[in-house]
Every structure is written in C-alpha cells, then in structure tokens.
Amino acid sequence: MAEMTLIEAVTLALAHELARDPRVLVLGEDVGVNGGVFRATAGLQQRFGPERVLDTPLDETMIAGITVGLAAQGMIPIAEAQFEGFIYPMIDHIVCHAARMRHRTRGRLTCPMVLRAPWGGGIRAPEHHSDANEAYFAHTPGIRTVIPSSPTRAYGLLLAAIRDPDPVIFFEPKRIYRAFKEDVIDDGEALPLDVCFVLREGADLTIVSWGAAIKETLEAAEVLSARGIEAEVIDLATISPIDFDSILESVEKTGRLLIVHEAPRNVGVGAEIAATVAERAIYSLKAPIIRVTGYDIVVPLFKLEMNHLPSVAKILDGAAQLMA
Amino acid sequence: MPASSTLVCTSLLRRSSATRHSGLKMSNSHQFSIEYRQYLRPDGTLSDASPELATRLDELTRLYQLMSLTRTFDAKAIALQRTGKLGTYASCLGHEAAHIGMGSAMRPEDCFAPMYREYGAQFARGVKMSEVLLYWGGDERGNDFSVPRHDFAWCVPIATQCLHAAGAALAFKLRKEPRVAVCVVGDGGTSKADFNSAVNAAGAWQLPMVLVIVNNQWAISVPRKAQTGAETLAQKGIAGGIRSLQVDGNDIIAMRAAMDEALARARADRGPTLIEAITYRLSDHTTADDARRYRDQAEVDDAWTREPLKRLRVFLEARGVWDQAREDLWKITCAKKVDDAVAEYLAQPKPELGDMFDYLYAEMPVELKRQREHALRFPELNHGH
Numbered sequence A: 001m002a003e004m005t006l007i008e009a010v011t012l013a014l015a016h017e018l019a020r021d022p023r024v025l026v027l028g029e030d031v032g033v034n035g036g037v038f039r040a041t042a043g044l045q046q047r048f049g050p051e052r053v054l055d056t057p058l059d060e061t062m063i064a065g066i067t068v069g070l071a072a073q074g075m076i077p078i079a080e081a082q083f084e085g086f087i088y089p090m091i092d093h094i095v096c097h098a099a100r101m102r103h104r105t106r107g108r109l110t111c112p113m114v115l116r117a118p119w120g121g122g123i124r125a126p127e128h129h130s131d132a133n134e135a136y137f138a139h140t141p142g143i144r145t146v147i148p149s150s151p152t153r154a155y156g157l158l159l160a161a162i163r164d165p166d167p168v169i170f171f172e173p174k175r176i177y178r179a180f181k182e183d184v185i186d187d188g189e190a191l192p193l194d195v196c197f198v199l200r201e202g203a204d205l206t207i208v209s210w211g212a213a214i215k216e217t218l219e220a221a222e223v224l225s226a227r228g229i230e231a232e233v234i235d236l237a238t239i240s241p242i243d244f245d246s247i248l249e250s251v252e253k254t255g256r257l258l259i260v261h262e263a264p265r266n267v268g269v270g271a272e273i274a275a276t277v278a279e280r281a282i283y284s285l286k287a288p289i290i291r292v293t294g295y296d297i298v299v300p301l302f303k304l305e306m307n308h309l310p311s312v313a314k315i316l317d318g319a320a321q322l323m324a
Numbered sequence B: 001m002p003a004s005s006t007l008v009c010t011s012l013l014r015r016s017s018a019t020r021h022s023g024l025k026m027s028n029s030h031q032f033s034i035e036y037r038q039y040l041r042p043d044g045t046l047s048d049a050s051p052e053l054a055t056r057l058d059e060l061t062r063l064y065q066l067m068s069l070t071r072t073f074d075a076k077a078i079a080l081q082r083t084g085k086l087g088t089y090a091s092c093l094g095h096e097a098a099h100i101g102m103g104s105a106m107r108p109e110d111c112f113a114p115m116y117r118e119y120g121a122q123f124a125r126g127v128k129m130s131e132v133l134l135y136w137g138g139d140e141r142g143n144d145f146s147v148p149r150h151d152f153a154w155c156v157p158i159a160t161q162c163l164h165a166a167g168a169a170l171a172f173k174l175r176k177e178p179r180v181a182v183c184v185v186g187d188g189g190t191s192k193a194d195f196n197s198a199v200n201a202a203g204a205w206q207l208p209m210v211l212v213i214v215n216n217q218w219a220i221s222v223p224r225k226a227q228t229g230a231e232t233l234a235q236k237g238i239a240g241g242i243r244s245l246q247v248d249g250n251d252i253i254a255m256r257a258a259m260d261e262a263l264a265r266a267r268a269d270r271g272p273t274l275i276e277a278i279t280y281r282l283s284d285h286t287t288a289d290d291a292r293r294y295r296d297q298a299e300v301d302d303a304w305t306r307e308p309l310k311r312l313r314v315f316l317e318a319r320g321v322w323d324q325a326r327e328d329l330w331k332i333t334c335a336k337k338v339d340d341a342v343a344e345y346l347a348q349p350k351p352e353l354g355d356m357f358d359y360l361y362a363e364m365p366v367e368l369k370r371q372r373e374h375a376l377r378f379p380e381l382n383h384g385h
Helices: A006-020 A044-048 A060-072 A088-098 A134-138 A151-163 A213-226 A244-254 A269-284 A302-308 A312-323 B016-022 B057-082 B096-105 B119-125 B129-136 B160-174 B193-205 B252-267 B297-304 B308-318 B324-347 B366-376
Strands: A002-004 A024-028 A053-055 A076-080 A114-119 A144-146 A168-173 A182-184 A197-200 A205-209 A231-235 A238-240 A257-264 A290-294 B006-012 B029-037 B111-113 B181-186 B209-215 B243-248 B273-278
Touching (some): A006 A076, A006 A151, A024 A060, A044 A053, A134 A168, A205 A244, A213 A257, A231 A244, A244 A257, A244 A269, B057 B129, B057 B252, B096 B252, B096 B308, B160 B181, B160 B193
Parallel strands (some): A024 A076, A114 A168, A205 A231, A205 A257, B029 B243, B111 B181, B181 B209, B209 B273
C-alpha cells in the first residue's frame, strides 16, 4: 500500500497490466522517452522497453487507426491522446471501427483497446486543452466511457478498462491529477465497470456527478450537512453505459436529484440521467430535477475558465432550489 | 547538410505491373531532387550565389532589428510565465529568421495561417506584442488582433491550419484576386493527414499558397528522425506535385528570398510552393515542458553555433551598417518596446463575465441568454481551486 495521486495510480495500473499480460502495449505522442507530458507513463519505457511503450509520430488519426488494427489482431493496445482536445481526429476510427468491430463481424473480430486522455478544465492550460467532451463518446454505441475521480478508482477502473473485451475511452480529470492522495494497493483488483460509486450516503437529496467536479460536489455536501441537509453523493464513474439502477434506487429514497457536470449542458450526459429518472421514477420526485453544469459555450481561456465550471456556490444554489 | 547542395533521392518503385495494366509509361526507378539553399553561413560570410536581397542592407538591418526585438519579447514572455503573470507559453527562440523571413515577405492582403509560435511573422504583419501576451495570458481577446484582420488566429490542434490556408487560397483563385495564403507547420505536423491533404489540394488545384514547414527538429520529445522515414520533409510536397525545396531556416537571406520567389509565383498563378525551413528549437516545447528529460545539452549547444541572429549581425557589421554602439542602442529600444507592451497587457482588466457567451453566435439563442444571467449571478471564482 502506498499513498499516491491519481496520475500515479494511472501509472501503477499501466505498469501492472504491462507486467501481467504480454499482449498489452502503450502507445502515443511523447509517452516513451519523455514519460508523457503529464508523466502518466513515466518510467514505463525504461522498465518495459520501446516495443511495449511506443513513441508515435505526431498523428492522432494514425494512433487511433493503428490501435484498432492492433486490437483486432491479438494485442491489447492502450493508446494515449495527449489531451482530450486533440481526440477529435480519432473519432472516425472510434465511431466507425472500434465501436462497431464486434457487432458488424458478429464477434469474429473484436477491439479490446483503451484510449486514455487527460480530460477537462481548470489547470490554466492553453486553448484546446480543457474540453469536457465525454458526451460525444457516450452517444456512441459499442464503447464504454469511464472517468475516475480518485486515485483508488483510477487504479481499479483502468485495470477493468484494459481487461474489458470491448473498447473503452478512459478520461482522466487532469485538474485532480495531483490534487490529493489516497492509499492504493497494487493488488491487481479491478473495480467493476458499469457500476456507480456511492461516495456519501444521505436521505435528503441525491447528487450525481463525475470527474473533477466530484471535488466541489463533496465540499458542497459538507456545507449542506452543516445546515442539516444530508446529500447522497454518487460518482457516476462509468459515463456510458450508465448504471441507472443505482441512481434510481437512491432517488427513490431521497426524492430529489441534482446533477453536476463540467461539460456543456446541452445534450450532456446529465440530460440522459434526468430523462431516465423522469421516465422511471417521476412519482418518487418531490421537486424538479436540477442540473448544475458547464455552460453551452466553448471552454473559456483561463481568465474566465473557473467561472464556467460548476462551483460550490452554484451547487449549493441548485440544492437550495431543490430543497425549497 | 552542405550549402547549396541538391539532394537526389532515388526510390526504386516496382512499377512494372502498374505499367502493364495502365498503359502509362513509367520507369522502374523514380528520381527527384530537393534543392537546399543557404546564402548566409553560420560564420556570417556570404556564399557566391547570393540573391539581390544580400545587397539591400537597409532591409536586412530592418529584419535584424525585428529578429532582435522578437528575441527580447520571447525572453520577457518566459519571465512573465515564470512569475505567474502569463500562462503556458510557447517560445520562438531560434526560429526568428524562419518566422520573420515568412512574415516580412508577405503583403498585407495575403493571408497567414499560423500555428502558435510564429510571433516574428505576426509582428512583421502588424500583430501587437500585447496581443500575443493577452492570448497566452488566458484571454481570447488576444486572438482578436488588430492587424491584419483577415489572418487566421493561432491554431493549436496541429496542421489543421494548412487546410484552412488551402481554402483561403482557393477563394483567392476563384475570385481571381492576386493574393496568396501562407501556412506554417512544424516537422511533427507533417505527419498529420491535414498537412498531406493540404499538399494534395494545393497540387490538384494549383492553389496560390505557400506551405512552410518550420523543421525545428523536435515535436515535443520526438526527434525529426523518429517522425518519418522520409529523408527530407520537403519531399512530401513532391508527391502532391508541388515545387518543393529546403532552405537554411536560420539564414534570413535564404528564407526571405525563397519566400519572395514563392509568393511571386503564387501571385502570378504559377502554382504553390513548399518550403522546408531547417532550424532548431533552442527552447523547451513550451514553458510546461522540460527538454532536458529527452534531449542532450551537447546537441543544443551545437545548435547555438548556427542560430540566426549572430550570423546576420556579423554580416551587417562587416559591411559597416551595424556596430556595438548601434547594438547597445537597439537593445535599449527593444527593452522599452517590450516593457511598454507588457505594461499594456498587464493594464488590461479581466474580460467581463458575459464575454464568454457574447461571441458564440451572431445572435444569442434564448437559452444561452438564461445561462449568461446565471453566470453573472456567480462572479466569484470556483471554490477549491
């Protein structure tokens, strides 16, 4: 057991799987000699060699296409998009090929790959380095999209993603890469995909969130608790497919639902959760569902970036409307 | 690479079956050559075959001054980042001749599609230093630079700007305007589909454009040799049917002369040109990078012996149009200009909160107006940051 940050837990999980399974390989821009621009792959090429940890030319389309080819032919590639904002050229290969490989060949070919990317805003990064773009992937059938929100969940969920027989998009919230540490045991125990994590139990309202916004959500829950309101906080973690059963169970208990995410609101994953709760549990609701999200705008450069993201004050404001 | 050499690349392509089936005449071996131009050598001496530009000492002095100003600006920007007054910044150290050769050759009505470190080219075109600082200072208003209004904004996603330049060039061609689009891409960017698509489009339509590859040998941590198996990057233009050459990107005379020639050809509707400017990234990739992790200092030290400013200064001094006194005076002028730009940048108030909503659509959708009102209710910064 060792105390480590979320990004160190990512490195640990990658190393664990590289050591465990010779089919696993890591590829991407600057992942080898440099150890990744955030250091997520630090030391892996030295330990496993340049044939397991590959520096690629600067070409996202190629990385995605090569990864599909590797996965279909017996390898387990873990590709890195250097930032989520550079993932868009990869979408052709993800949507048209990775996501459909199993289905369109009736299982003859499969695509057991992981595409990792630092994700989200809040680190004063340059333009195109701060998107919260999980909804593009959540909308695509045939893939899983996962966003951990703590070191232990990053470790366990990344192991699960690598071992999953289907393609997984694994977004790492870069704002909390080094925000806090947890004890992580390198025991190779994967966490389940497709299951939410209840981070805090409460009877008065349910707050569903994911990624770095979990941090502000938990802080808001503490403030509410001091005011005598107990929030149940659920980390969605697997953005697609969604574990609706856990959310419905909680909402049936609390009767109130607040959804917090940093991605734009319009057709965001929060809309899917709200719609499904409305369909299946509307009679359990004591108040209309509230969403606190990023606005429907381009992520601002850093002078205004934090005004775009959900804040504790905005979450408390949403909770106040729910409890009114 | 030797000065003024011609690199002949021979590829033995087995074409026999293609010839048999298509009936086209093809040889079994396909040859092409890539010309390499260097006039101003690293020691400041001039090669014999130098162009007319080498005699225009006033112009070369002006270019030297702009290169020197750009370097002063660059050092100041890094200092601002280190003291928390600027965000992540991409240095242009060592690229001054390539960038200023490009920008100074263009006419105001031409269209520039930069990547993100061509400040010298932009200064030559009228972009203000304070605007560059505003952009890297986390403020979109830096993209709204004063001059030239039709130039593209900085382009971070890599090589996508090459196709935008091709689109601009197609517009100029369709409208029969004597204008040229110029895009710039790095050595790493030539691996991307967008660059290769732009080469293809430029060749297929014979577009009035100049594609400049600023080959600074490093794409963050990936060296030029690991980027492609091609012997030169310029030869990627050959496949698209484009006139392609290499120049010493640290030689302002070669760079500017190659640009003048390429722009004149394009303006006369005689087709596109691809220029591979060979230079060296003397800095880290950005202030967020530490090149010591992947690059030998000996290589950097060696590159410093070929950097672009010193050779031009030696050249100008040898012709009596520059000396230590002028250098000292110009350094003071540069410091003053940069300090003024920094003061202008720092005096800019933070953008209004509504600014992040106001430019998304020509007419703001109703729902966005509601979100704008919500944002204005929460002017405080995020907690927990």
